[in-house]
Amino acid sequence: xxxxxxxxxxxxxxxxxxxxxxxxxxxxxxxxxxxxxxxxxxxxxxxxxxxxxxxxxxxxxxxxxxxxxxxxxxxxxxxxxxxxxxxxxxxxxxxxxxxxxxxxxxxxxxxxxxxxxxxxxxxxxxxxxxxxxxxxxxxxxxxxxxxxxxxxxxxxxxxxxxxxxxxxxxxxxxxxx
Amino acid sequence: xxxxxxxxxxxxxxxxxxxxxxxxxxxxxxxxxxxxxxxxxxxxxxxxxxxxxxxxxxxxxxxxxxxxxxxxxxxxxxxxxxxxxxxxxxxxxxxxxxxxxxxxx
Numbered sequence: 001x002x003x004x005x006x007x008x009x010x011x012x013x014x015x016x017x018x019x020x021x022x023x024x025x026x027x028x029x030x031x032x033x034x035x036x037x038x039x040x041x042x043x044x045x046x047x048x049x050x051x052x053x054x055x056x057x058x059x060x061x062x063x064x065x066x067x068x069x070x071x072x073x074x075x076x077x078x079x080x081x082x083x084x085x086x087x088x089x090x091x092x093x094x095x096x097x098x099x100x101x102x103x104x105x106x107x108x109x110x111x112x113x114x115x116x117x118x119x120x121x122x123x124x125x126x127x128x129x130x131x132x133x134x135x136x137x138x139x140x141x142x143x144x145x146x147x148x149x150x151x152x153x154x155x156x157x158x159x160x161x162x163x164x165x166x167x168x169x170x171x172x173x174x175x176x177x
Numbered sequence: 178x179x180x181x182x183x184x185x186x187x188x189x190x191x192x193x194x195x196x197x198x199x200x201x202x203x204x205x206x207x208x209x210x211x212x213x214x215x216x217x218x219x220x221x222x223x224x225x226x227x228x229x230x231x232x233x234x235x236x237x238x239x240x241x242x243x244x245x246x247x248x249x250x251x252x253x254x255x256x257x258x259x260x261x262x263x264x265x266x267x268x269x270x271x272x273x274x275x276x277x278x279x280x281x282x
Contacts, residue, residue: 003181010190017194017217021201026209033213036194040220047179047231052241059248064216064255071259072209075266085204093203101196105189113184116233127238131245139242146249153253157260163267 005046012039024082030069037061051124187228195221208265208272212258216251223247 013036020032037060044053072080134140194217201214223244230240262272269276 002179006179006182006186010186013190014193014197017197020217021197021204021214026207029210029213033216036217037220040224043224044227047227049227049231049241052227052244055245055248059252060216060220064252067255067259068209068213071262074263075209075272082205082207082210085206090204093200096203097196097200100199101193104192104196108185108188108192111185113233116235127241130238131242137237142246146246149253150249153256157256160257161260161263 002046006043009039009043009046012036013043024084026072026076026080026082027069027078030065030072033068034061034065037065051127184228184232187232188225191221191224191228194224206273206275208258208262208274208277211274212255212262216255219247219251 016032016035016039020029020036023029023032037056041053041056041061044050044056130137131139131143198214198217198221201217202211205211205214226240226243226247230238234240265277266272271277
């Protein structure tokens with residue numbers, strides 16, 4: 001049963017990500033990306049990491065995709081069609097990616113990962129204790145660094161996206177005589 | 178672990194997803210679609226972390242925490258990139274990489 005669900009999920013992930021990369025309509029591409037991220041959250045739930053799946057759903061599928069769709073709607077027409085990329089660029093990129101994928105999959109087939117049998121400790125208690133443990137093996141310092149990074153990004157995004165009314169003398173309206 | 182599914186299959190899926198992202202990154206010209214391809218690549222890496230944690234080190238939550246930090250950093254990156262895109266659109270009315278040749282203040 002889990003095997004069938006895994007195959008359905010991986011088929012969804014691969015086909016939707018391919019469609020998201022190939023689609024010429026911008027908004028549709030973002031919706032395909034939403035499907036990919038939701039399927040990945042389903043994969044996390046399937047593998048048993050419920051907290052990570054919930055975070056993926058809320059932050060990625062709920063936050064990042066909405067942000068991307070907002071920016072698309074702010075900067076494009078709703079049925080904006082992108083021009084098809086040049087033939088040479090598609091050929092070079094496709095050859096590069098197919099070669100890389102074939103090489104990596106070939107390398108994977110030869111490798112022997114021996115599965116480790118150990119008691120499962122993936123409940124929320126373990127995650128929280130490891131995340132906030134300042135001692136050995138704990139992740140308290142990265143946690144604090146990420147929180148400072150989030151604060152810095154918040155301030156940075158406000159400063160970058162803020163409209164400058166008086167000090168801006170490089171905008172095209174003011175340069176025109 | 179998922180019964181009946183080996184680690185190799187999960188890694189194959191994440192590899193293919195990563196290279197689909199690379200293809201989009203190389204062929205697209207719109208800044209927002211480049212950002213979306215970047216998200217695909219990051220998610221492929223996150224699947225790798227989670228699969229290795231589940232199959233090789235089931236007693237520790239380390240890979241899960243790496244994936245959590247990856248999600249946080251990706252959220253930061255998207256927020257900054259969207260701010261830059263909107264500011265750029267306000268200045269030059271375009272978000273194609275070929276028309277963006279100035280990041281000067």
